[in-house]
Structures are given as structure tokens and as C-alpha cells.
Amino acid sequence: MKQILILLLCAVSSNLSAQSTEELLQKYSGETGVYTKDYHYVNIYYEKGALKASMDVEQEIMLIDETRAAALSVETVHDSYFSTLGKLEAATLIPTAKGFKSIPTTNIKTSPGTSGHVFYDDTKEKEIYYNNLSKGNRTSLKYTQHFRDIFLMSKVFLQNYLPTEHQVVSVTFPKSVKISEIFKGTDAPWLQKTVKENKQTITITWEGRQVPKAKFYADAPAVYYYLPHVFFLVQEYTASNSDKPVKVLSNADDLGRFLFDKVKNINQATGTDLKAKVKELTTGISNDKDKARAIFEWVQEHIRYIAFEDSLGGFVPREADVVFQRKFGDCKDKSSLLVMMCREAGLDARYVWIGTRDLPYSLKQTPMPGAFNHMIGAVKIEGQWVFLDATDNVTPYGSVPYSLQGKDAFIAHDGTDYEIVTIPVKNASGGIIRDSSYVRIENNMLTGVVHSDFKGYAAWEVQQHLMYMSEKDKEKVFSAITSRGNNKYAQKSFDYVLEKDKQKSLHINASFELKDYIKNVGDDYYINMHLLKPFADGKIETQTRKAPVNFDFNQTLQYTVVLEIPKGYKVSYVPDNEEHNFKGLGAYRVSYQQNGTLLTLKSEFTFEKLMIEESQFKEYNLMIAALQKAYKETIELSKIK
Template identity: 30%
Template sequence: MKKNLLTILFLGLVFGLNAQQLEQLNRLQETYPNANRIRVNQEEVITLEIVDGEIKVDQTTIEEELYLSKSATYNSKQSINYSSFFHLKQIEAKNTNWINGKPQSVKVEDFKVKDDLESSFYDDNKTVNFIYPNLEKGSKTYLKYSYDIKNPRFLSSFYFGSYLPITNSKLKLIVDNGIELSFKSFNLEGLDIKFEKEKKRKQTIYTWTSSSVPDYKFEENSPNGRTILPHVIPVITSFTVDGKTTKLADSVDDLYKWYFSLTEEVRSEKPSPELVSTVKEITKNCTSDYEKVSAIYEWVQRNIKYIAFEYALGGFVPRFANDVFAKKYGDCKDNSSLLYAMLKIAGLKGYFTWIGTRDLPYSYSDLPTPLSDNHMILTWKNGANTYFLDATGRYANLMQPTSFIQGKEALIGIDSNEFLIETVPLLPATSNAIVDKSSVTLNGNNLEGSSNAIVTGFQKVNCFYGLENMTTEEKTLSYFNSLLEKGNNSFLISKFQVTNEFDYYEPFEIAYDFEIKNAVNHYGNETYVNLNLNQDLYKFATKRNRKNALEFDYLEKKQFQTEFIIPEEYKIDYLPSNFALDNEFFNSSIAYEVENGKIKYTHQFELKKIIIPAESLKEYNDNLNKVNKAFQEVIVLVED
């Protein structure tokens, strides 16, 4: 009887768990009908202790996920990363499936370590790869891993939201007394996040908890996820041992002093005779400081291959200029080191500069830690003008910062105590332009013509990057057919000629002859011609149901001028009205003019905002649709 009773109790427990699991599965499917998986629990515990006069940081993370659809198997392969700063101490993974009404857990035993190496990026990051076996609808996974964080400046962000729903989150910090912290929060508005602080005799415990955070939709051409995902970043501002207080990240001044200390050795390096000789040769015909800096900058861009090396503090310390010069490769810090040395040889002063790309939405005043920047450049000042030299971006001239640092704060190191924070300017649309002038004639149903396109700014830089891979004339022709496409898919360039290819300062010019087949329609004695040949506003368009802001790489201008030669046997029966639209997002115009047997058509589009906020997308799309509607207008010709 006792044995039978235990069996009944066990079966009741199993069936109870099964019913509970099914109830949770059904409830979550109803709550999140479009989700394939749910993170049912995530916890992170960070322990900060003072050991031998230093801060010891341990971080343990737990993630549990429930799979709601048959696509679960696509998430079988998982990985986590670690590095010299984040030493992996422990990893545990398992998944639970329900088989014949019983839970069966399988522990992952096979973890494979792989170096994270790419063709242009080498670092000490390693990836631990593993596979959850036999994932299916209703499966639940469990992952636990722990880090020993070697530098207390690198406490990471904790995200309460993600691109999948999260039903429960907890962040806990257990902090020794004597360690002072601040907490930077981002995008927490509208979320039910509870914060508690518990003071104990030797420690203080900080805890954040949240529940039922919906998923955030990933969409192309959106600002980085940090701009929308709710997260908290703990910052160790200082710590006190035996009455002595050490500042870590209490202000930008603390961050800068640490950064400056990492560049002191390279600043004092004596340049090699070969480097000195090269600088003299590069600048021998220069008549001004501006010309010298421009010549040096272009030489580094053309001759030093970008390969990122991020190993421990090597990710923050520039290498010696002589080594970079000799090896002809380096990362952003190495390029800056070489530029610094070369300007110094030329009798000029450059300044090491730390900066975050547009992927990082933080300011130095908000977050005075290494999380605010991920890039290094060199700054040169000439009177009231500031020039931002980023040699990782080929073809950008001295007047043109790389596109991905536009609008970002730059931390400019003047000397051991002085620094400046300046904002990299956002280049106006007129600086990044394509102006295409065409002359076309009618040949049956086809349009034939010749054009001359002038490309400047970031649009020119992108052209040059594309042309680098065009190793034959056939490939180059195909590239220009895509870049300059007019009318429809039957557009074909027959020949082309380029001027100023790969030139840093002069506009890039492309002269070409083309044909557009079936570009004209004939009905009875009427002929319909649409001179809106460059209807490429699709790159600016977005879906109606978009949730996130729309981000562009840069502001730009497009101008297309077409002269249509009216055949002698035709006269104009209908000419569309001119169109103009000017709003906070862009301005656009279409104009028609008849003169000397020709119809002169001009279309102009100028983007005004690099980011269209989510709340403005409807208005933005409505305005863009007005332009697209104007594109549909056609000229009607009749036989004379």
C-alpha cells in the first residue's frame, strides 16, 4: 500500500507539472501570439568585493527560455563570449522536454571554444559554442555562466528588454561598503521596474526586478538597439581602502586621466629615420600646414591596411608608430599613433581623440566610462577650425569626417590634464550629392541618351568602395548599371568614361551612354513619356507598420536634369505641372520647361534629417508618397 501510495503521489506530481507546463505554454502563446520563444527568467548577480586593496568583480547570469513553436530547433545552436577582461569561470546548460507526459532534462556536455577572428578584426575574444539537443515546441532551456571581470571600469549593461518577450528579470549587485556606485538608466519609461536598496553591516545590496516586458521589433535601418532597449549600467565611481579614496569613473576627468596614461609611451617615441624621410618626401611640395596634414592623412589612408587588434589593454593602447609604419597595418589606435608621429615630424601638433560611433547613444557626461566610446581618431586644430582624422575610412578627405562618427562627442586629449569635448559636425546634404545631367531622344519604344554624373562627399566614398572590387571592365559596367539605373530594368549602359577615380578631393565624374528599352508607350496617335527616370526614392521609403525610428548613414542630395528632344513629327499635348514640397524631413521638386524643341526636366531631392523619429514616420511617409505620386505624371505627345 505504501509503495502504491508513493507511485500515485509521483504520478500526480508529474501530471500536475505537465498540466502546469501546458497552462504556462498556452497562456504565453495567447499573450505573445507572434513570439516563437519567451525568456521566462533572466537573472544577473554582480558581486563587488575589496580584496588586497583592489576591486574584485564576479558576475553570474542565468537565462531560461520557453519555446512556443515548432521552429524551436532553429535556436539549438547557442554561444557566449569571453575575453581577457571577462574571464569565463563556469558554464552550465541544459534543456527539458516533455516526453509521454514526463519532463526529461538533458545536460549539455559538449562545449567548443572558438577564436573570434575575421578578415579585418583580430582580438582576444573567444566564443563558446554548444547545442541544445532535440528542441521542440514546449522545450525549456537553462543557461548559467559566470565571469571574473578583470577591470572594474567594464561593468556591462543589463537589459530588461530584448527582441524576444521577457517575463521576469532581476539584476542584483552585492557591494562591499567602501565602494561607491552610480547607476545610469536608459529607456525605462513606461515599464514597471522595482528598485530596492538594502544596507547591511558590511555590504549594500541593490536589486531591480521587472516582469512582462514585451519584445522589441528589430527593423533594418534603425538606430542601434541601445537607443530603444531598456537597460541599466552600474558605474563604480570610487572605492576607499584604509582611508584612501581612489576615483574610477566619477567624472569625465577620471576617464580621461586613465586614457591619457595609456598613450604616454607612444607620445615620447623617437621616430625612425625611414619614417622621417617618408614625411619629408610626402610634404616636400606643400606650401601650408593644411596641405601638409592633408598629404600625410591621405598617405596613411592609402598605405596602412586596417586590421583591428583588440587584446586585453591592447584594445586601448596605441602601438608604436615605428612598428605601424614598418608593418603597414594597424587598427584605429595604431593609425592615430602613426598620424600623431608624422604630424610631429612635420612640426605640427595632433591630439589623440576618443570617440564613440553612432552605435553608442551615450554622452561622456552621462556615462564617463569606456562604454561611451569604441573608436580612436586624431584631431588637428588650425586656428578656429577642427579637423577629425579617421584613417580607417579610406577616401574621406580632411574636410570630411567618417560618416559613422557624425554628430558624436569627441574627447580630445590636449595634455596630461587638459582635454576638450567637441561634437563632430553633421555634413550638410549638399556636401554628399549626385548631380546627373542627361540628354535623351526617342527611338520607337526606347529612350537613348548620354549622361554626365558628378558625385561628391559620402556618396563618392561609397562609389569608391564599390569600385575597389570591380577587377574587370565587365564588372565595372555592371556596377555602374546598378548605381545609375534609370527608368526600368531594361536600362543598359553601352559605354562609360570616368574622371578623378579614387581622388580624395575632386568630384568623381562618370560620362556614359545608355538605352532604356520599352520606356515609352504608344496608344493610337498618342505617345506617353515619363521623364522621371531616376525614381530611386525607394531607399528612403519605409513600411507603414514600422515601429522604430528610421536612420540614414548621412544627409544627401540628388539632382537629375534631363533634356528630352521632341521628335519633329510630334507636338506636346500635355505637360505635367511643376511640383514642390518642403517639410522638416526633406525638400523635393519637379520642374518642366519647354525651350527650343526640348523639354527640360529637373528633379531635386534633399534629405534634411539623418534620423526620422518613430512618432514622425506617418507624416514622413505621407510626404514621400506625394513625391511618388508626382513621379507618375507623364508627358503626352501627339503626331503633329
């Protein structure tokens, strides 16, 4: 196998079009750097009768802009229980008349990983520090990753944050192995596919040249939605000493066996203290719903969430009794405790594997562990599954964090019996903000008070931010929430109430002054009563953008502004009432009404689309244009003569 790899590497190197350093510097002028090489070779092979997998990586980056050398001077490679790092070579390549002078890198530091993915294990980061990096020099990195489990091979991205001069991705596997190639993200038209076979193996190669650099967007979902990348899944294989195929990951049944194998041996018995706590929480409660709620709320409040995984701890939950005694754990640990406590209370509770909305993968299309990065629990109440995610300290019983909406939940019964349930997406009533401003004109500025009510996801999102803040920092948050009109907004006072009821609503009150907002021309006042303008700057660039636009949750925004008409003035102009519906997105309604000395603007915006795909960009921009037009309207107050 190694001989085949060496030959393949030599073949690729010999076919590269020779370009001088000066040619590349000119070609990529204006860039920080360019990947001159980006090669990933996945190898699937037998070792002592067992199927193994590894990946050889070779990358070179040329520095183009010397003022940004710091951006390329440090590189990170991950090493973990499931993906162990083999031989690593790093160097700085300095161009000479005869080729390159290689200066090996010796400054390599190992530190704990910082990934937010829950199912990562004991990841370590190797930080590689390059010396002698100046314009035209290259960083050179070569390493091998050995995958401990063929279920858990890494994805390979087909586009980088820098342009790439030459890219190669290949997979080599024995003919007795059946694999599937799963591409995700946007298309990668720069790649050309070839397939080569010999007596024993098949090699599939994708090769590209002049690959454009990736574009990133602050309002896009995670990069997995739009950066092209590929998975290689082993579906089945036939060992040399057997005629019977071994199933690996050909469908959800195979995935179910893999997942249940990780939990089948835990929580075989309940400890005395844990039994006593369940009894204490459920005594006097007769219905299953209230039992589950009492257990969930106790775990949510009393078990701290700490993400830590070590080797198989990346997939195997800890014993419920251990979590109960420690009073902390990661998502799997809290799920282990929840499930065990619910079962002790006589409830039908199960483990649930799920991917957050950071991952775009569907279990029907990609039945693999990589489709998950989270674990929760589920309990069946009156024939319906209620999902329990106690890692979120705010979201109440009966709801799930907005990051799980629309995702496939894999509910394990045993190794062969499971359910895949798609968690519903809440409509616009799932996140509601009702905001009222009561204003008057004083000393040629607006003064007033604000009353804001947040419900559902709108409330829970704010409460998550507030959880570990000082009162001073909270004041800054509430000032940002109540701010309106222009940047001269000054908050004079504020208070807030976090409801302790089942829905955990949030109420904010504030008083304010707003200078330089009213336009005074002669005896007339011109006032834009749209003190808040949601989505005002949201127009999408449609010429080159391929990434979708992401929203945390569907929402209803109801804004009311009540203006006290000054004594001696009348309303001489009010904009027309408007109502717009935007196909597949939502609706906007605005109305003005005068009642004696009060003029009221009511605007309501409902938005019901978590992700705006490229096919909806045009309609979305029409919606933004309509909103921008409405937001420009002003009322006119004239002095009574």
C-alpha cells in the same frame, strides 16, 4: 557575497508563477521560442582591498516552433581579456511529470570573435550546441563573467529577440561604493524597481514579466538607439583602510585620466627610418596644412587597416615605429603613427577617442570607455582642430567618415588637460548627386544616355564599395546606380572616372534601353519623366514603431531628364511645377520646361536630417506623400494633325 547571491537566486526561483509546458506553448503559439528566464546579477565587491565586479547570468529558452529548432540550437558567449568567462553550465531540459530531465551539453567550441567593435580585445566566442531540442524542451545556460577593470563593465539589454516570460536585472554593491545607473534606448515599462539594503550592501533590482520581443528595422540605426539597456558606472568608492574616496567614473575628468594612462608611455622616441620618411614627405613644404595633408595621405595609402586587439591592445596603441615597419595596424595603431609623424614635423598633434554613430552615447551624459569604439588623430592648424582618420582609405584630408559626424571627440593633451569637441554634421552639400538622362523614343521604347556626378560622401561611399571589386563586379554596381524607370532597364555600355583630386569625385557615364515604360494609346504617348524616384517607398509605420530612421549623411539630389520630342509630335500636357518645404527635414522642387524639340524635367531634393525621431514621423510621412504624388505625374505627347 556568494551566499547573498545564492539566497537571491532561490528567492527569485521560488516566487515564479508555476506554468506548465502546455500553458506556455499555448501562450506563445506562433513564436520561435520564449525566454522563460533571463536573469543578470551584477556584483560589485572588494577582494583583497581592490574593487572587483562580476556578473552571473542564468537563461532558459523554451522551443515553441519545432520547425525552427535550428535557430535555438546554437548559442554564443564571449570570453576576453577584459571580461573573462568563469564557470559555464549548459544543458537541454526535457519536461517530465516530476520537473525536468537535464541533459548536459558537452559540445562547446571556441573560436575567434567576429565583433566589428574596434575596442574589443582578444575576444573568443564559445559556441554552445544543444542536443535533444524539440517542442517544449528548453535550453539552459548559466555562466559568470569577471570584469578585469571596473571601468569596463558590460551593458545589460532589457529586451530580447524573443518574448521573455520572466526577466530580472540586479546590481549589488557595498555601501562604500557610489554607482550610477544609466538607461539608454526606449523605455522599458515592464520593469519594476526595488531597492534592498542590509548592513553592508545595497541591491537594486528590476523585475519584469511578459516582456514583449524586440522589433528590428533595416532602416534603423544600431540597436543601442532603441533597444532598452542599462549601464552600471562606479563613480567612486572608499576602501576599508582609507577615509579618502577614490574617483572612478564620476565625470569627464575621471575618464580623461583613464584614457591618457593608456597612451602616456608610448612613442617616447622616433626611430631613424620614421624620421627620414617624415623629412621626405615634408621637405619643401612651408605651411602646416600641407604638411599634415602629406603625412595623412601617405598613412592612408601605405598603412593597411587590420583590426586586431590582444589584451590591453584593445586600448593601448602600438609604437609608431612598429606600425611604420609592419605597414599595417588597427585604428589605434594608425592614429599612433599619424600623431607621431605629425609631431616629428613640428605639428600639434593629439590622440582622439571617439564613438562612431553606431553608439548613441554622449560624453557629457555617459563619461565611460564604452562611449568609444574608435580612435583617430587630430592636428591643430591655424587654431582649429583637423581630424585625421586614416582607417578610411577614401575620405580625403579635411573631412571625416560620415560615421563620425555629430559625435563627441575626446582630444587628449595629458591626464588632466583635454578637450571635448563635437564633430560638425555637414549639410546637404556634403553629399551631392547630379544625374542627367538624355532620352528619345525609338521603336516604342526609351533609349538614352546617363551622366552622373557624385561629390562628397555620395562619391566616397561608392568608392568604398568599389575598392576591392573586380571589373565585372564593378559593372554590376554601376548598373545598379544607373538603373532607372523599371526593371526592364538594360545597360548597353558604361564607363567611370574616379578623380584623383583633393575631393575624389566620381563620374559615371552609361547608355541604356528601357522597354515597356512608355504608354502608347492611339496616337498619344504618356511618359513619366521621373526616371528616378528617391524616397518613394519610405513611409514610416507610426502605430508601433519606436526606433528612429537612420541616414548615412545629408544629401542633395539633382535629377535632370531631357526628352527629345519625336518628329511630328507636340507636348499636349505638362504637370504643374511644384515646390515643397518640409519642416526640419528638407525641400523638394520640380519644374518642366520646353525649349524647341526638347522637354526638360528638373527635380532637386535636399535632405538634412541624419536621424528621424518619433516626433518627426508625421512630418516625414507628409514629405513622402508629397513625393509620391509628384512621382505619379506624366506628360502627354500628341501627334500633330
